Amino acid sequence: MINKKFKLFSNCFAVKGINRGIIIDFQRKNYYTVPNQIVDLLDEYSGKEIYSLFSDFNNDKPILKKYIRFFLSNELIIVNNDISQYPAISTNFERPYSIDTLTLDSNLDKSILKNFLEMKIDGLGVSNLRMINEVFNLQEIIETLKFIDKSRIKSVVLYLKYAVGLETELIKLQNKFPRIVEVVFYDAKEIPNNSKFIYEQKSLEEVLAMKIRNHDDFTMELSNFNESLKYNFAYNRTLFIDSFGNIKRYITDESIFGNLNTHDLNKIVQNNEIIDFWEISRDKINVCKDCEFRYICPDGSVPLKTTQDKYYTSSQNCSYSPYSNKWS
Known part of the structure; x- marks a missing residue:
């Protein structure tokens, strides 16, 4: 041998x-x-x-x-x-469309929301839609889901502010709209024993930041690995739209790049500031660049520019230290 x-x-x-x-x-x-x-x-x-x-x-x-x-x-x-x-598998990452994941606040004006979801979202190539609903209104959620009935969206994740007694209606909703792959409650005051839904005691901003808790949170998909080699896996090809229609890179972003009612998202995503943000891979972020798990980690800490060196810093501390190789 x-x-x-x-x-x-x-x-x-x-x-x-x-x-x-x-x-x-x-x-x-x-x-x-x-x-x-x-x-x-x-x-x-x-x-x-x-x-x-x-x-x-x-x-x-x-x-x-x-x-x-x-x-x-x-x-x-x-x-x-x-x-x-046994040839090597390519590590190139290419996608034909501009945006993979779109997060939007469902409190957006319904006429604007209807026009966008029915007429424009397919042109962007969005396959994953994340809907924020601070106040649970079943009929409004159903109406919004009907807007994407004929779209190419593959999955929908609902983010709901926690309230007691919503589970029965949500199970019916999932049965009626199978594209709902996940329901996440935030600001949960208690954690019910219900495996069908995710309950987070954290705020919406913290939940969307997707802080990893342990190795079970790693993404063991080759396509995600390839993407992480060059891009920020948590934010690449994603945008956030708030209740006023403002277009941002993420929920706490102080920069506004346009408005859904007046701007073409296909042009917005050509903005160099957005593209540069998407390309902040973990190799460009302090601590992350030293971590052996950096290409399989979905952590959503926002990379922040520092004045000290060429590397970025994370908006939140990670639960894992690559220096001690221990979880906190």
Whole structure:
């Protein structure tokens, strides 16, 4: 076997952090922590014979054998005489439309909302719609959902300010409109034992910031990984529209880039300030750039420009430290 060549399977990727690295297996939606030196060796010796690795690191053979066995047992590496049969998967990220996810306040003027959802939203390519409803009004929600009945929107997430006794009506609503994939209550004073919905004691702003709590929040999809290599996964190709129709990058954004009633969103998304914001990947954010999980992390902390260096800072502290490798 040592005369055969090796490399990671095409669906597996290695990422270095400041203290350690990980190998991500997107097919099995799992990851494994490894020393950074192992990531370096996988990168440097990929496509070469195992013998050359053992020859160059003769004193470390026992450790290298241990990792080779580990990689083989978890089907992370290919060992073959001809590894050209296993080409790499492209990490390019391309989408044909301007916007993937749109968050809007349902208190927007109904005539403006109807015109936008029925006539314009498909031209933007929006596939995910997030609707904010501070006051629960079943008929208004139904009316709004009917506006997108013939659209190409794939999923709808409802954000509702918590009130007691809404669950029965919401279950009926989900049965009637299967595009509702999630219902999130914010400002919940209590957490009912109901697995059908998400209850958050946090404010709406905090909920939309999507602070990760543990490793279960990671997104183990290759397309998300590819997007995160170049863009900010939480905000790329997303916009927020408030109850006045103002177009923003996110809910707490102090900048306004136009109004839904008077501006064309296809032109708004060509604004350099919006594009630059979308392109603030985790490699450009302090702390995040040192984290081994940066390409699978959906955390929605807003990147803020600093005057001290070329890197950004996060609007909220993360629950994970790449320096101690511990969760708080």
